[in-house]
Amino acid sequence: MVAVVKQTLQQCTSRDPWLTYTIKVRASHHGKKSPWGETQFSPSSDTVLDPPVLTVSGCGDCLTLSITFPEFIQQVYGQIHYNISWKRAGHSEVGTLFMKSSRVELQYLERGMEYCVRVQAQVNSNSHIPPSELVCAFTSPVAWNPVPAVLSSVAVLLLLGGLALLGLIYAGVLCKIKTHLPHILTSLVGPYSYYCHAPEETAPDRVNIITEGAGASRGSGGGLGHQSEEEEEEEEDGSSSGYGSQVARV
Numbered sequence: 367m368v369a370v371v372k373q374t375l376q377q378c379t380s381r382d383p384w385l386t387y388t389i390k391v392r393a394s395h396h397g398k399k400s401p402w403g404e405t406q407f408s409p410s411s412d413t414v415l416d417p418p419v420l421t422v423s424g425c426g427d428c429l430t431l432s433i434t435f436p437e438f439i440q441q442v443y444g445q446i447h448y449n450i451s452w453k454r455a456g457h458s459e460v461g462t463l464f465m466k467s468s469r470v471e472l473q474y475l476e477r478g479m480e481y482c483v484r485v486q487a488q489v490n491s492n493s494h495i496p497p498s499e500l501v502c503a504f505t506s507p508v509a510w511n512p513v514p515a516v517l518s519s520v521a522v523l524l525l526l527g528g529l530a531l532l533g534l535i536y537a538g539v540l541c542k543i544k545t546h547l548p549h550i551l552t553s554l555v556g557p558y559s560y561y562c563h564a565p566e567e568t569a570p571d572r573v574n575i576i577t578e579g580a581g582a583s584r585g586s587g588g589g590l591g592h593q594s595e596e597e598e599e600e601e602e603d604g605s606s607s608g609y610g611s612q613v614a615r616v
Contacts, residue, residue: 383409383442384491414494415439418448418487422503427477429503431470433485443489455480455502478507 390404421432433448440446450463452472463470475481482502487495 385409410442411491412494413492414496415487415489415492417496417498418485420483420485420498420501422481422483422501424504424506425471426506427473427475429472429475429481429483429505431472431483431485433468433470433487433498435468435487439489443492445489447488449486449488450483451486452481452483455482475505477505480504 386406386408388404389407390402392402393400416436419434423430429452431450435446445466446468448465448468448470450465450470450472451460452463453460454476461472463472472481472483480502481504482500484497484500486497489495
């Protein structure tokens with residue numbers, strides 16, 4: 367009987383669906399027929415309609431609902447109202463919303479969570495509309511913000527680079543640490559020299575020693591006599607201090 371009623375409503379879209387019709391039905395089997403049964407039927411109020419088709423998709427911290435109905439139902443009833451109920455998966459708290467539009471947006475939900483939604487359609491003079499199926503969907507996950515991660519990576523790289531640079535400086539690879547040498551060393555090798563200088567070799571001066579009692583030999587030999595005369599003159603010049611004679615007699 368339900369199938370017959372639905373077909374009657376669709377056929378009545380070109381007539382007046384608000385009128386009341388009489389329907390007669392009887393059964394027959396192998397030439398035998400049952401008595402007629404009849405009922406009064408109003409297509410607009412007695413037709414059992416199909417539930418609305420609901421689709422749900424996430425949109426950040428909201429859910430977008432799209433509700434569709436067969437076109438002939440809208441032609442018969444005109445404006446359709448929707449009673450929407452939803453709850454977060456695993457919770458008992460239920461939210462409700464009454465709308466006229468077939469496209470609805472549930473806002474201010476928690477991101478990355480699953481919500482389940484059901485829609486109950488309401489039309490004038492017909493209460494035979496079952497609710498839609500329970501449709502569940504996730505809101506969009508929290509958008510990833512790359513700024514903190516980038517800043518943390520840069521800070522770690524700078525710290526590691528600074529430590530590596532200090533290690534190279536401490537090891538003397540990049541630059542040498544200035545050391546202050548004693549003044550006696552800097553006067554010899556210079557403030558920026560790191561090499562040792564060996565002292566230069568010097569030839570010793572020859573010293574002629576003249577002993578006393580060599581007067582007999584002063585006259586012999588031109589070279590020796592000339593040298594003795596010079597030494598005598600030096601002795602006469604330094605006789606007052608006695609220093610020259612002392613040196614010659616050493």
